[in-house]
Amino acid sequence: MSVSDIDLIQAWRQVLTLSKLEAGQTVTVLTGADTHPQTLRCAIAAASDMGARVNRLDLPPVNAEKSLSRDSLAYLGTTPLTGNPAAIAALKASDLVLDLMTLLFSPEQHEILSGGTKILMAVEPPEVLCRLVPTDGDRARVTAASALIEAARTMHITSQAGTDLRCALGEFPAIREYGFVDQPGRWDHWPSGFVLTWPNEGQSQGVVVLDRGDILLPLKEYVDDPIRLSIANGYVHAIEGGLQADILREYMASYEDPEAYAVSHIGWGLQPRAHWSMLAHYDKESHIGMDARAFEGNFLWSMGPNNEAGGSRTTACHIDIPMRHCTVTLDDTPTVIDGVVQDTEGLARARRQAGLEGIVA
Ligand SMILES: O=c1ccc(O)c[nH]1
Numbered sequence: 320m321s322v323s324d325i326d327l328i329q330a331w332r333q334v335l336t337l338s339k340l341e342a343g344q345t346v347t348v349l350t351g352a353d354t355h356p357q358t359l360r361c362a363i364a365a366a367s368d369m370g371a372r373v374n375r376l377d378l379p380p381v382n383a384e385k386s387l388s389r390d391s392l393a394y395l396g397t398t399p400l401t402g403n404p405a406a407i408a409a410l411k412a413s414d415l416v417l418d419l420m421t422l423l424f425s426p427e428q429h430e431i432l433s434g435g436t437k438i439l440m441a442v443e444p445p446e447v448l449c450r451l452v453p454t455d456g457d458r459a460r461v462t463a464a465s466a467l468i469e470a471a472r473t474m475h476i477t478s479q480a481g482t483d484l485r486c487a488l489g490e491f492p493a494i495r496e497y498g499f500v501d502q503p504g505r506w507d508h509w510p511s512g513f514v515l516t517w518p519n520e521g522q523s524q525g526v527v528v529l530d531r532g533d534i535l536l537p538l539k540e541y542v543d544d545p546i547r548l549s550i551a552n553g554y555v556h557a558i559e560g561g562l563q564a565d566i567l568r569e570y571m572a573s574y575e576d577p578e579a580y581a582v583s584h585i586g587w588g589l590q591p592r593a594h595w596s597m598l599a600h601y602d603k604e605s606h607i608g609m610d611a612r613a614f615e616g617n618f619l620w621s622m623g624p625n626n627e628a629g630g631s632r633t634t635a636c637h638i639d640i641p642m643r644h645c646t647v648t649l650d651d652t653p654t655v656i657d658g659v660v661q662d663t664e665g666l667a668r669a670r671r672q673a674g675l676e677g678i679v680a
Pocket residue numbers: 392423496508511612621637639
């Protein structure tokens with residue numbers, strides 16, 4: 320169902336206020352062929368009403384003929400900014416970029432952020448943006464969880480279905496996604512509400528068993544027959560199961576890139592207003608599945624690049640896999656037990672009291 324311009328403008332005002340937008344600052348709204356007109360209209364109205372100088376940069380689409388999926392996250396690495404110094408210059412000269420096109424996992428995104436420009440991505444449908452408008456409580460919850468990751472050296476993921484995956488941590492930072500950009504040089508994605516990191520390169524071992532109801536993105540399918548993924552030295556080397564395993568295998572093989580099978584980000588969902596069941600109600604091409612990535616208590620892991628974290632691995636293929644009913648343990652502390660997020664603030668307090676290093680504000 321649709322939302323009114325008033326509701327969406329108010330949601331944009333909340334996000335831009337949390338992002339510390341100031342009158343006189345320059346906002347550039349980055350758009351593409353699939354940008355939602357109401358999202359664009361209301362973003363410009365809210366930023367202008369807050370006294371910003373608002374530009375719009377519209378870029379032509381790329382990669383469609385290379386991908387089997389129409390999802391904007393299905394083919395990563397090259398974007399309409401690739402080899403486009405004039406467009407990059409305009410964005411680097413802006414205080415805030417509202418990415419209504421999808422720059423995620425692109426080298427150009429890092430170049431733009433490095434100069435202090437903030438980038439906020441927002442491509443979900445307007446009603447999803449309104450339902451998942453971020454709050455400072457989201458930031459606090461995600462930040463507390465990131466402190467636990469920063470202090471940990473191992474993440475161990477298990478489930479009744481048979482998942483038993485161990486990842487060494489420490490080489491990459493924790494990444495907080497809470498839906499607004501309150502610091503210079505920060506990137507975030509509205510809607511979100513989850514914490515993630517990358518395992519040390521080559522140091523993930525074990526097996527992931529996808530059970531009924533776990534989700535494959537960008538395929539946007541709920542797994543109905545178990546899929547077993549075997550992992551050694553940071554790479555998935557076997558994907559076994561029924562029809563959906565066949566579909567996943569062929570989809571990934573279409574990229575003809577061994578890096579597609581590397582374990583990418585790992586973490587868990589912290590957004591109570593996101594819902595596991597949302598995919599059942601939406602046309603696959605109408606959204607990119609952020610409810611699935613963010614619902615509270617999921618274990619979200621992925622395959623593909625690690626350049627987002629500062630790694631050197633890039634690949635166009637990126638598979639996100641939110642799972643239910645997992646237990647996520649950092650060193651000896653369970654942060655999620657059978658899909659239920661533990662008292663993260665309490666856990667962080669406990670670690671501080673125990674004098675464990677690495678707790679960040
Ligand atoms: O916001 C996002 C979206 C996709 C992804 O893989 C990570 N973060």
